[in-house]
Amino acid sequence: MTRRSISRRSALAGGVASGLAAIGGCLSEGGILNGSGGSDGPMIGVLEDRSGEFALNGTAKWQASLLAVEELNADGGVLGEELDVYDPDPQSDNQRYQELTREALNREGVDALWAGYSSATREAIRPIVNEEEQLYFYTTQYEGGVCDRTTFAMGATARQQLGAVIPYMIEEYGPRIYTIAADYNFGQISGDWVRLLADEHDAEVVGEEFILLGETDFGSTINAIQGEDPDFIASMLVGNGHANFYEQRADNELDVPMASSTTMAQGYEHRRLDPPALEDMYVGVNYMEELETDRNAAFVDAFYEQFPDADYLNQEAQNNYFSIHMWAEAVEAAGTFDQETVIAELEDGIEVEAPEGDVELDPETHHMTHHMRIGRADGEHEVTFSDEQYIEPSFLHEVGCNLPDDPEQTQYEPDEFYDEI
Amino acid sequence: MEGVRMSSEPNSSLLERVRSPFEGPNTLGNSNGFWLTFGVGVVSLALYPVLFGTYAAGERAVFLVYALLGVSLCFVWGFCGILSFGQVAFFGVSGYTFGIVGLNVSSYTGVTLGIVAGIAVATLFAAALGYFMFYGGVRDVYVTIITLVVALVLKTFMDQTAGGEWAIGEAELGGFNGMRNIPNLAIGVGDVGIDVSRAMHYYVALAALIAVYLGLRVLVNGRFGYAMVATREDETRTEMFGYNTTLIKFVTFTLGGALAGLSGVLYVTWGNYIDPQQFAITAASMPVIWASIGGRDSIAGTMAAAIVLQWIELQLTGEWALVIVGSLLVFVILAMPEGIAPRLRTFVLDRQSSSEPATAPATTEEVTD
Amino acid sequence: MNGYELLNVTFQFLESFAFIVLATVGLAVIFGMMGIINLAHGEFILVGAYATTLSAHQGLPLPVAMLVGVVATTIFGIVLERTIIRRLYGRLLDSMVATFGISLVLVQLTRILFGNSIDQVSTPFGAISYGSYSYSLYRVLLAGAAIATLLVLYILFTRTAFGIRARATIQDEETARSMGVDTDRMYMSTFAIGSALAGLTGALYAPARASPTPEFGSEFLVDAFVAVVVGGPSVLVGTPLAGGFLGLIEAFFTFQWTQFIGTVAMLVAAIVMIRLLPDGFSGLVESVRTSWRESE
Known part of the structure; x- marks a missing residue:
């Protein structure tokens, strides 16, 4: 970290340094013309x-x-x-x-x-x-x-959101989970949480695919899911490119229900996409406009x-x-x-x-x-809420x-x- | 490299003899007025931290870093006719390399090694790509597209390097989230060395920019420069005169990669961070835009355009910002096809010839190189 | 690989092929025939998609809305050609900067006028089912639309008087003008055709994509540029071959591994192709044809 390295290397070396320090002496943080800057109030x-x-x-x-x-x-x-x-x-x-x-x-x-x-x-x-x-x-x-x-x-956090929705889905639909997630830190860690939660609730992740951000073509992903025929999909897709998955899921008439931590509450896909793209989408949220x-x-x-x-x-x-x-x-x-x-x-x-x-x-x-709830979109993209729980940030306590x-x-x-x- | 002294005369003054290696027909600004303007520009940039403070200077240092990236393109495109979209690839590869070395080898040794490694890897990468293209007969717009695709491959690849399996020693590549905690610029061995941050980073970037600028002026006005320009103007004829144009392009491209690598090191030490967006199509277009606006065969013009355009972008904060920036680009290209710097030069020369040459005030002379 | 999986790969290939060809044709006409590097190509597609979607929201049936999308983009292209682009003919690289500027303006204007997204139009036709699998019929049919577009272009440029005049203008402007061809008008028409094709791409993909946003066009840009170069100077020969080759690579690697590997494989294949065939597929076809003629 920057700070650490500065304090560790606080001593400047030799004659070069004193010259530099002399230059540094003429410099101020604010400068001559700049004054204090900013507004006077908060x-x-x-x-x-x-x-x-x-x-x-x-x-x-x-x-x-x-x-x-x-x-x-x-x-x-x-x-x-x-x-x-x-x-x-x-x-x-x-x-x-x-x-x-x-x-x-x-x-x-x-x-x-x-x-x-x-x-x-x-x-x-x-x-x-x-x-x-x-x-x-x-x-x-x-x-x-x-x-x-x-x-x-x-x-x-992913733990709070998935902790609300994954156990509910296992209870409701069954133990075979197919994870699709955006291929970066957020998606991979979310994928890890799905595994952990599946393990805690005697369920199983039968397939897992990480998808590049910005990808818009989901034909092969959908075929792979159909080949596995899971009880539900855990979707941690991110961004507007990935919203195409929901659109193509409807086109391909893939009717496996979905659990998510990322959909609807952020990018309001249920308003923008044509029904029934998000039919049977269950999302763990702390807030939605609805x-x-x-x-x-x-x-x-x-x-x-x-x-x-x-x-x-x-x-x-x-x-x-x-x-x-x-x-x-x-x-x-x-x-x-x-x-x-x-x-x-x-x-x-x-x-x-x-x-x-x-x-x-x-x-x-x-x-x-x-306050975590499960928001569900129906075939008309109407959202209803259930199973409210008050969940604390437990992972950081554990570490x-x-x-x-x-x-x-x-x-x-x-x-x-x-x-x- | 031996400069070809076009302007030196038998009775030239000391000043002219000092200037002569930097001057020649391949650079636009060779007059007293130009050097005066250049001096004023350098002094005002040098005074910026004093006038506006070290915070502001640390913040603005990135303008100079990107100006250097623009110069790396101006060199290969403006003087040798190779339009590379891949300068950001060398820039980014160098930045990531610096991060990997700096995070793994602690102490000043690591950072110093990182600087060398960053520039070396970028140079080798440019050399490999240049060899692959120029010795394979790829030319013109196809070079442009290959370099663009190389940048996009790097973006696609780096985007998915999240997670522990993509850590190199202590350094996590970080995927889309980028590489974090990259150390500041410093130089030294073990525990003895000098830290370079904020205003000092600004001065290092400025010194690098000026050194590269003067060095390139010597180079392009020397024998190699003549060969580069000849290659740009007519490759077949240059070849017939016995020049190895493939080698000239290869060397130029590699040097351009090294310069982009230098700016990459200065970039990651500015923000202590780099992410794959640096390889994206928007980032890849920026050097091309600076060089086009400034004048692609004008190094100083490209530098000025890079600094001024970034400054304008930062001042515009509302929803019309991108509309204004875009319109500005279209306007400049339509109004000044060769870029601002050559146009300014023509304008000044016209004025000079229409008025009395001896009384033309020096301050209104061209600001191009 | 069983029969159903073979069908999966086939459909995935057709979808990739359609995407590459449709993303490319408009750009290929403008770049290949006129020497304009149109970095705003994606935004031409955006215009087509927005015009289609917004007119479908007004209650027009989808095919009519698509027609509106094509016409709107064509008019848009003509206006742009008359005001800006025509000043850039013969200035390959300047055209790139100017169109980059145009692209910035268009994306942000779209956002200011229509917000961060507009509601999607639903995809027609439903799905084909086979075994435990299914595939969207519309997406498969897009491959047919891509081939039909290429056929129409072929007829237009080789079988009509207009096409012959246009190609003459592009090959040798001076001679064409001395033969009485209105070259200025030819350039305008060619640019209009390129715009119409981009508009068609936008219209066709408007219902096949999640709700259009101002960034809609950028999804097409990479594939388009790569395929134009791999295809080479002749649009009619190069585009389908490039689409077929790159689509095949992408579909195969995606099926065998993941979408990421597919994307990277396609880009790397493009680099290798440009290195091996600097004049692209159409250059290869041309030289094969020449040597064939010589041997006869």
Whole structure:
């Protein structure tokens, strides 16, 4: 890690170094012309994609963040000050994310940062976030395992989502599982979780295929599934290219039910694809726009009142929304915007009224305990929910992540801890 | 390499003698005004960290790194007529190699080795690909497509390298998520060495850019440069004059790969991270765009275009950003077919000839190389 | 491999073949005949797909909506040719930068106008079942559409007066003009045909893809460029051979291993082919034909 290497190599060597140090002496962090930069009042950074590949997921995240800030400001601001937002469009480009993150941290001096949809983006900016010890909220549902003292993962993890839906499907349809997942970290770790959960519930993964991101042709995958004839498919496909699987599944009249952690709640495939592409899709989610509670109805109304042209209010958008409110509560309780103090306040434990229900922050792991439900799409793509459970981020507890006592910056993976994989 | 001194006269001043290896008909800017503008440009870039601070400089260093990548293409395309879409392939391969070495060999030795290894692997890769193409008789647009496909193969391959089975020692290739925790730039042995980050990284990138620029000027105005340009203009005739054009293209392409490799090392040490997007078609198009906009036979023009275009892209943050960038590209290509730098030069020369040559103010002279 | 599995591979091959040929034809006409590297090719396909999908949402029957898609893309192509492209003839590399710019503009304008995605039109025809397997009939029929498109092109360029004038213009503009051919108009028509073909691809794939997004066209770009080069200068001979060869490689390797291996195998095969046959398949056919004639 950058920080470690700097401290380890703190001593500069010899005469060259003193010359360099002399040059360094003339340089300041802010520069002559730049002044202090940034706004005077409190400011948060919201870097979410509104163009490029991930705009489909990112746009609602950005919109819901603005809604939360608007509500806070209408309510007198945070600590009595109006909250500002730094929100340029990163255009789904990781290098642009790196530039904008540096801009947000160094020039704008944001008090907290919300940034990124894909886990590649998170990894691209985490060196910068770590170097500056920036309070950072990552809100996408993800593979899990990030144990990092300044990062707070607001989304449900693969363990939370699959832990809800896979046992339900085994019970409902039978023990033979066929896994198809995106071929990168998220998909592979999710595949590992399916194996582990299958093992716990006396079920069996009869086939497993990892598919390149962006692949659009699923003829051979569907034939392979038909050859195996599983009881259900565990689908951890990602992105719009992969949505073609559901479309081709319907074309090919493959009527095996599907369990998923990635579909519908993020990219609203049930709205965009023609029925019955997602018939019998069961997805483990902490939130979907369709949730029928009074609190959610109010949230959805406020959202569409603010953004009448919005496409869908997705799971990540809700996570951005409640976590901005949660951060504001922590700031109020701490009485300061100072990031270390706010992190300490969050680590004291905090509960927030989210649209999905009241949720708690787990202080040791910086993850959320979520209300997980199973959303099912029928032949007309109507979504119904069942089997609500309150699931905590158990994997990081098992591996011993305890950030208040042991501040680390790692990502744990399940295959390092379980023999069954 | 021996420079061909076209401009040196018997009674030339010391300044002219110093300048002469850098000048010749193969580079556009050879006048006092050009060198003055160049000097002003270098000084303002050097003052940037002082004026805007080390944070801003650390952030902007990537512009210089990409300018260097643009230069690597300008060299092979503008001077030898080889349009390569594969500069990002050498750039990325070098970046990944640096990461693998740097993560496995700790201490300064590892980082220093990484720099050498990154550039060496990129150079060898370019040499292998160049050998495969030029000695196999592949030419023109087919070179362009092969290099593009090579970049895409690398993208497809690297995208699926997630998981422990794709770790090389301590370094996980990381697939789509990219390679993380790549060390900062440094140089030294064991525990003794110098760290290069933020403003220092900026200065290293700037120094590399200027050194490469001046070095290439010497090269293209020397004998090899004449052979390169002759190959670009008419390969068959150059061959008839007894030049081995295949070898010339092979050497040029390999050198271009080495330069792209150098920029790749500077890139990964800037962000401590690299992912397969660097091989994607959009990334592969960027050097071509910088060189086209700046003027593909103008090294300084390409550098300026790379820096200015990236700066514009970062300033544009709204939903119309990409529309504006795209329209700008179309506009420049239609209005200035050879690129901005050659057009500027023509413009300045026209003005000079229409007005009194002696009174033409130096500051309005061309900014091209 | 049993009989059913053979059918699987056959269908997978037909689907790959159709995709490669349809992704390529429009580009092949514009590149092979006019020397314009159209990096906005994918966005021409996007125009066709959006026009088809949006008019189907207005209640038009699918075949009519597809026709709207083709016509819309053709008009779009003509407008672009008159305003921008015609200034780029003979400037192969400049055309690449300009069309890259056009592609950026089109993708983002599509997003601003129609949002991050539009709803999908359903795929017609259902599936063929055999044993425990099934395959989408529409996808298999796309191979027929690809062959039909090539046949129509063949007739157009070899059997009509227009085709002869167009080919004359491309081979030798000066002579063609001195013979009284309106070459400016020939270029425009050829570009219009290339646009229409891209529009057709968009129209045909609009119902066979998950809901169209502004990135719809980028899925076609790689296959198109690879196949154009492997095919070589003659569109009519090169495109089907390249589609057949690359489709076969992709289907076989995908069936035997995985889709990833299939993709990589196809790209590597393309590199090797370009190295071995710098003039592509049509160059090979040409030289075989020449030596055959000589031996007679």
